[in-house]
Amino acid sequence: MEFETIMREITGGLTGDSEDDVNYLAEQVEIYKDHEMSNEIIKGISSIMWEILPVDLNEEYDKLSENDYKELDIAIEDVLSQINKDNPEKALSIIGEIIKPYKDWFVEDESLEYLFFQNVFEMVLYLEIVKPSKFNKIIPYDFGFLYFLYGNLLLELERFKEAECVLEKSIRINPVDTQRLFELSEICKIQKDMDKYFEITNKCLKYSYINEDLAHSYRNLAYYFLEKENFDLASTLLYFSMYIFPDSKLAFSEIEYISQITGKQIEEPSIDDIEKILNENNIQFGPNHELLNIAVNLAIDSEENKNHETALLCYEILYELTFDDKFKEKIDELAEKLK
Numbered sequence: 001m002e003f004e005t006i007m008r009e010i011t012g013g014l015t016g017d018s019e020d021d022v023n024y025l026a027e028q029v030e031i032y033k034d035h036e037m038s039n040e041i042i043k044g045i046s047s048i049m050w051e052i053l054p055v056d057l058n059e060e061y062d063k064l065s066e067n068d069y070k071e072l073d074i075a076i077e078d079v080l081s082q083i084n085k086d087n088p089e090k091a092l093s094i095i096g097e098i099i100k101p102y103k104d105w106f107v108e109d110e111s112l113e114y115l116f117f118q119n120v121f122e123m124v125l126y127l128e129i130v131k132p133s134k135f136n137k138i139i140p141y142d143f144g145f146l147y148f149l150y151g152n153l154l155l156e157l158e159r160f161k162e163a164e165c166v167l168e169k170s171i172r173i174n175p176v177d178t179q180r181l182f183e184l185s186e187i188c189k190i191q192k193d194m195d196k197y198f199e200i201t202n203k204c205l206k207y208s209y210i211n212e213d214l215a216h217s218y219r220n221l222a223y224y225f226l227e228k229e230n231f232d233l234a235s236t237l238l239y240f241s242m243y244i245f246p247d248s249k250l251a252f253s254e255i256e257y258i259s260q261i262t263g264k265q266i267e268e269p270s271i272d273d274i275e276k277i278l279n280e281n282n283i284q285f286g287p288n289h290e291l292l293n294i295a296v297n298l299a300i301d302s303e304e305n306k307n308h309e310t311a312l313l314c315y316e317i318l319y320e321l322t323f324d325d326k327f328k329e330k331i332d333e334l335a336e337k338l339k
Helices: 002-010 019-033 037-050 057-065 066-084 088-102 120-130 143-156 160-173 178-191 194-207 211-227 231-244 249-262 269-280 290-303 308-322 326-338
Strands: 112-115 135-138
Touching: 002 019, 002 037, 019 037, 037 231, 066 088, 066 143, 088 143, 112 160, 120 194, 120 290, 135 231, 135 308, 143 160, 143 178, 160 178, 178 194, 194 211, 194 290, 211 231, 211 249, 231 249, 231 269, 290 308, 308 326
Parallel strands: 112 135
Antiparallel strands: none
């Protein structure tokens, strides 16, 4: 009942004047940001904020229909087709026209951000790990993917500064999407901004919920330490990436490269040695434990509320990352129910 009491107190302070109420609600976010129920309270305030904001974007969304989204999907298919035909300039031209009508959308300020997630787990992951202090508006279409494609093409055409700006916009719409973070890290690598590269790579480690992405994160971290000439740590990270995702030819070739430049055979460490070395260097060992706890809690809550699809998704994530048979049993049980 505490949540309902707090929300009643907050709504009781509204005046009906949009500008005053926006400032008032922003103050409430500051007041409750460290509360034990901060996520729920901030989400509640966000809902109120969106109702009272005098933002034309609400009306723009209302104008978008199912057909508009289908047209966007068709346009994206055209872009992907041009990419497959190795016509990056043509693809860039098409996606530039697609984005043009929306270029002034999603302009953030100090109190509002526009988000889109691929699934409920990503949304909860963002709220629990990032703990945003801004109001969140979940937008109805993944416009961030448009910027991701646009940024990819700019990167391919070596327009690095433009690509960086566009990809950062894509990431703001989905801050936990590792593919977008990986792409931005490539620009940092090219521009030799290794501090930013390291920061982004650690975010990827934190947000990875499939093994291939987790292994990719460790390969990228290995590159960072290779640049620092810490060959032992780099090779350890590469071996760990292969332990997580054995099909990685990139990791194997990197180990061979380290062997060549150091002039010595690189011995494969045991998993216990890997854990010890990573712990000594304050590097996350395996999947993020906070992420695993979020998946467990969301799975249990979803199952209790008969939301079998979300529960199944969470158990699949848990099994992917842990190979624990108890999660496999849950997967089979829920799959049967969903039949």
